[in-house]
Amino acid sequence: MGETRQAARKPKAVLADAERLQLAAAAVAGDYGGAVDEVRRAFVELRGRLVRDELGSIPIARLKDVTEGRLRVGALEAAGLATVRQVAEASRYTLQLIPGVGAQTAAQAVAAAGQIERAVEQAVAVRLDVDRQDPVSTALVVALQRLVAAGPDARRAREAAERVTAEVAPLLAAARPARSVLRGLFAGRQRRSEAHAAVDRLDALLAACEEQGALGLFAQASVDLLRPSAGAFEAWTDFELRSAEFYAVLGEIAEAGPAEPAAAEGFLPPDLSDLIRAEPLDGTHCRVSLRGYQAFGVRFALARKRVILGDEMGLGKTVQAIAALAHLRADGRTHFLVVCPASVLINWTREVESRSALRAYRFHGPDREAALAEWVRDGGVVVATFDGLRRLEVPEEVTVAMVVVDEAHYVKNHGTQRSRAVAWWTEQVERVLFLTGTPMENRVEEFRNLVQYLQPDLVPRLDGGIAAAGPVAFRRAVAPAYLRRNQKDVLTELPETVHVDEWEEFTPTDLAAYRSAVAAGNFMAMRRAAYADPAGSAKLRRLVEIVQEAAENGLKVVVFSFFRDVLAAVQGALEQRAFGPIDGALASVRRQDVVDGFTASPGHAVLLCQIQAGGLGLNIQAASVVILCEPQVKPTTESQAIARSHRMGQVRRVQVHRLLATDSVDQRMLDILRVKGRLFDDYARRSEVAESTPEAVDVSEQSLAALIVEEEQLRLALTGRE
Numbered sequence: 001m002g003e004t005r006q007a008a009r010k011p012k013a014v015l016a017d018a019e020r021l022q023l024a025a026a027a028v029a030g031d032y033g034g035a036v037d038e039v040r041r042a043f044v045e046l047r048g049r050l051v052r053d054e055l056g057s058i059p060i061a062r063l064k065d066v067t068e069g070r071l072r073v074g075a076l077e078a079a080g081l082a083t084v085r086q087v088a089e090a091s092r093y094t095l096q097l098i099p100g101v102g103a104q105t106a107a108q109a110v111a112a113a114g115q116i117e118r119a120v121e122q123a124v125a126v127r128l129d130v131d132r133q134d135p136v137s138t139a140l141v142v143a144l145q146r147l148v149a150a151g152p153d154a155r156r157a158r159e160a161a162e163r164v165t166a167e168v169a170p171l172l173a174a175a176r177p178a179r180s181v182l183r184g185l186f187a188g189r190q191r192r193s194e195a196h197a198a199v200d201r202l203d204a205l206l207a208a209c210e211e212q213g214a215l216g217l218f219a220q221a222s223v224d225l226l227r228p229s230a231g232a233f234e235a236w237t238d239f240e241l242r243s244a245e246f247y248a249v250l251g252e253i254a255e256a257g258p259a260e261p262a263a264a265e266g267f268l269p270p271d272l273s274d275l276i277r278a279e280p281l282d283g284t285h286c287r288v289s290l291r292g293y294q295a296f297g298v299r300f301a302l303a304r305k306r307v308i309l310g311d312e313m314g315l316g317k318t319v320q321a322i323a324a325l326a327h328l329r330a331d332g333r334t335h336f337l338v339v340c341p342a343s344v345l346i347n348w349t350r351e352v353e354s355r356s357a358l359r360a361y362r363f364h365g366p367d368r369e370a371a372l373a374e375w376v377r378d379g380g381v382v383v384a385t386f387d388g389l390r391r392l393e394v395p396e397e398v399t400v401a402m403v404v405v406d407e408a409h410y411v412k413n414h415g416t417q418r419s420r421a422v423a424w425w426t427e428q429v430e431r432v433l434f435l436t437g438t439p440m441e442n443r444v445e446e447f448r449n450l451v452q453y454l455q456p457d458l459v460p461r462l463d464g465g466i467a468a469a470g471p472v473a474f475r476r477a478v479a480p481a482y483l484r485r486n487q488k489d490v491l492t493e494l495p496e497t498v499h500v501d502e503w504e505e506f507t508p509t510d511l512a513a514y515r516s517a518v519a520a521g522n523f524m525a526m527r528r529a530a531y532a533d534p535a536g537s538a539k540l541r542r543l544v545e546i547v548q549e550a551a552e553n554g555l556k557v558v559v560f561s562f563f564r565d566v567l568a569a570v571q572g573a574l575e576q577r578a579f580g581p582i583d584g585a586l587a588s589v590r591r592q593d594v595v596d597g598f599t600a601s602p603g604h605a606v607l608l609c610q611i612q613a614g615g616l617g618l619n620i621q622a623a624s625v626v627i628l629c630e631p632q633v634k635p636t637t638e639s640q641a642i643a644r645s646h647r648m649g650q651v652r653r654v655q656v657h658r659l660l661a662t663d664s665v666d667q668r669m670l671d672i673l674r675v676k677g678r679l680f681d682d683y684a685r686r687s688e689v690a691e692s693t694p695e696a697v698d699v700s701e702q703s704l705a706a707l708i709v710e711e712e713q714l715r716l717a718l719t720g721r722e
Contacts, residue, residue, distance in 0.1 A: 011178040011199045018175075018202045021209060022168045024218040025161035031225040032158040035146050036253050042140035043254045047126050049136055054120045055085035055113075063087065066112040075100035076109065088113040125492035126254070130240055130651050138232045144246045145235040147253075150224035152289055155252075157221035160214055167205060174198035244316070244649040247493050248289040263489030264293035266300075268479050279303040285326035285357040288319060293490040298323045300483045306432045306454040308408065310484035313437040313640055314647025315491065318351050321404045321433055325381060326356045328431075333401035334379035337392075337429075339422065340406035342385045342588035343613060348406065350592075352381045363388050365589075386410055386418040389425070400429050408434035411453070412446040426453045437640065447478075455481045487646075495653040497646050502542050502659050509536035514664060518712045523705035526665040526712065527562070527630050534569040539659045543627055544573050546657050550625045551604040555652075558620050560611040560641045561629035567608045570629070574606060583610035595620055611641050620644040624652040629659055631669045633704060663715075668708045 060073050060081055079098040081087060087095070087109050095106035128137055147154065175198035177191050209215070230238065239246050265273045279299040290298065297320040301307055311317050325336045336358070340348050345364055352360035359380035361371040368388065375382045376398055384392050394400065403425050405411065411419040426432045432454055448462050461477045506514060513532035517525035530539040543559070550557045561567050567581040579598040582591050591613065598607040599622040607623065611632060623645045632638050646654040660666040
């Protein structure tokens with residue numbers, strides 16, 4: 001279209017350029033549509049196989065349930081038909097050939113099988129299993145890989161192409177009389193006037209497209225979409241590395257959303273959900289495809305401005321926050337702030353720069369002032385720790401468009417210095433986004449404290465009897481400030497987690513150490529007594545067995561413990577063949593390096609993590625076996641640690657082994673925490689409060705320890721007398 005545009009170009013030149021643009025738009029739309037059709041065909045075939053497999057596991061007797069007992073299946077069973085699949089694949093004529101089966105019975109059987117088949121189609125979840133690389137699954141992975149490799153720019157090119165086609169086509173038709181003098185003469189004055197107006201509008205549209213680089217975007221997208229298909233090995237390898245992106249693309253195309261649509265919207269009131277869905281979302285500066293529930297979360301943060309995103313761990317809260325920042329950047333905002341624990345500071349800078357076009361600056365360490373100066377000058381995202389936030393001084397001329405506070409439950413106590421620093425920033429900035437998978441660990445009061453930072457006008461509605469008024473009342477009260485979704489509701493493709501409690505009897509040396517700790521009233525020593533003598537430890541012996549089994553299957557293992565000396569005992573038992581430990585003594589800048597080394601290690605590997613350090617912020621989805629050396633005091637601590645592996649991006653079933661000692665502190669803790677865990681579920685699982693008082697959830701670590709020590713001292717004293 002030329003390097004410079006004239007003030008008034010000849011109609012022929014304008015129309016020629018417009019036709020070229022229209023052809024390019026049609027080409028990219030066709031190329032994208034072809035890639036999408038390929039995915040849909042492969043998806044339908046794989047889903048069909050999964051449906052057939054499921055029907056093959058349903059006994060034929062279930063047909064009676066559908067017909068409320070009216071259908072007699074005895075003759076069908078006698079003919080060797082054992083499953084619903086066999087009936088679904090048969091015709092009425094075939095069934096009528098069976099002795100004792102008439103036309104009515106055949107029709108009822110086929111209809112009942114069809115009803116079950118439709119139900120299975122709605123319920124089946126399409127999961128891609130790296131351990132089952134059959135031709136049907138491979139076809140879908142290869143088809144998806146084309147779109148994943150093309151990236152979000154291909155989708156944006158298709159959307160731009162549709163807009164261009166919708167605008168250019170009618171203008172070209174209207175401008176037809178301006179193509180030549182002869183056509184203009186026959187068109188009449190009115191048509192000539194309309195034609196020249198259409199040419200002017202086309203010229204303006206071409207200028208806008210040229211400024212936005214539309215032709216370049218279309219050309220690159222077509223090149224990416226028309227590359228030769230990846231081979232099976234390359235496609236599966238790419239899937240293992242970034243399965244979340246594959247599933248995001250699949251979710252867009254196949255509309256494979258949650259079984260309960262309201263789950264993707266956190267069970268918000270319908271009128272609020274309607275407003276959130278209408279919120280515009282600009283992905284120009286975003287380099288990742290969002291799942292449907294993630295896009296809703298971003299819109300929620302943008303529409304409500306000051307909110308808590310409380311999604312369960314593993315659902316991509318970080319990506320949603322980055323997408324919100326990217327949208328604001330597209331809207332002309334320039335400066336953003338992220339506050340997080342030191343352990344995830346590097347991860348945040350990586351995620352910002354890999355998933356968006358924004359620059360990230362680390363306000364930490366000796367170079368923090370230089371990073372701050374560059375951020376002030378050029379804009380982007382400055383990432384600071386909670387402690388560093390107190391030293392962050394931003395010039396008055398810089399407007400921070402949004403503050404993101406990761407692991408926001410760190411500031412639930414308003415009296416701490418870190419909380420006061422966060423409170424100051426929330427008062428200065430219009431948009432604030434709190435991220436936490438555990439918005440309320442023990443008391444509803446903690447949840448109120450987080451809301452106090454964001455929407456203090458809501459707090460009075462949460463006080464008084466609202467907590468005891470039931471789930472509906474609390475959900476209604478907190479909906480403007482709080483959104484939570486759960487893995488089981490929105491990530492249907494995640495491999496299941498298999499939890500195994502490994503109960504072990506104390507060995508004589510274990511028991512001696514345990515009795516000594518109980519006698520001293522030392523709760524922490526009681527919790528790790530099973531590892532006091534590594535050579536005679538029953539738990540350690542079982543841990544080594546689990547690791548050996550994982551090694552035989554080429555699986556990676558992560559081992560969590562609250563105690564450094566327990567991790568040292570594990571490392572010794574494994575003869576130093578382990579990465580880490582990641583603990584409080586390891587600098588935050590080194591933690592991700594250790595995880596990266598563990599992830600890059602070929603085949604089996606073991607990573608040791610202190611649960612407070614490795615269970616928070618780090619992504620360890622390379623591990624498919626998780627070992628918990630002892631139960632934890634807080635119900636959320638274990639789930640956070642497990643979510644480091646069982647999260648979006650995991651492609652294998654996660655095995656969770658919890659090592660427990662019978663008749664010990666472990667058993668007492670589980671009994672008490674089982675009740676506490678149920679209360680947490682009721683309070684926060686679906687953005688609602690259970691029908692109980694806030695105090696019912698409050699079991700502090702001190703009171704728990706005192707209660708267990710007292711119980712165990714009494715039990716062992718009675719056992720000794722017996």
